[in-house]
Amino acid sequence: DTGVSQDPRHKITKRGQNVTFRCDPISEHNRLYWYRQTLGQGPEFLTYFQNEAQLEKSRLLSDRFSAERPKGSFSTLEIQRTEQGDSAMYLCASSQGDSTYQPQHFGDGTRLSIL
Amino acid sequence: AQTVTQSQPEMSVQEAETVTLSCTYDTSESDYYLFWYKQPPSRQMILVIRQEAYKQQNATENRFSVNFQKAAKSFSLKISDSQLGDAAMYFCAYRRGDKIIFGKGTRLHILP
Secondary structure (H helix, E strand, O other): OOOOEEEOOEEEEOOOOOEEEEEEOOOOOOEEEEEEEOOOOOOEEEEEEEOOEEEEEOOOOOOOEEEEOOOOOOEEEEEOOOOHHHOEEEEEEEEOOOOOOOOOEEOOOEEEEEO | OOEEEOOOOEEEEEOOOOEEEOOEEEOOOOOOEEEEEEEOOOOOOEEEEEEEOOOOOOOEEOOEEEEEEOOOOEEEEEEOOOOHHHOEEEEEEEEEOOEEEEOOOEEEEEEO
């Protein structure tokens, strides 16, 4: 069990640029979640996948955001035309099975800074 | 809509003492789960303890225990024999279905 891995750890980019983050869940976990955490706040749910299917998206996920999990393993989160308000920590989590009792295991996150 | 409120932005406790972090939540559901997560500085979030709403018995994990008051919608975390490694942000979280709602967190300082 190598844990949930996120890449990159930090991303600095200019406003208007596109960025893409990657998340590798724990290998046997079929569920994968994306959260956004801004300074002084708890994580906010963005979206989640069960295998390759994206089952729910938050209203926080504007049209500039897109997430994929093409083979049911790793996932990518892309933000197009970044804005200052996108600066945050983006957290990925994974869990196993269908039970809502199964805990989510979090990665270290990708910290995005928009100049 | 479900909300989670942590009214203590920061707390401090002397090493080896006991501290209680408060959490209240709002929901109209009867079946849900509650969690406390710990996020050390620059490190990943880890699960500390969890509680099923249908269980009346309070969950306990070593030095960590909860006081779950379902009618009052209160879910506090007690840390006994505080250690330096307990210093972190602590998030209370509510889960129903696949969505977890987090509170804003309480930053816990451990005083040596």
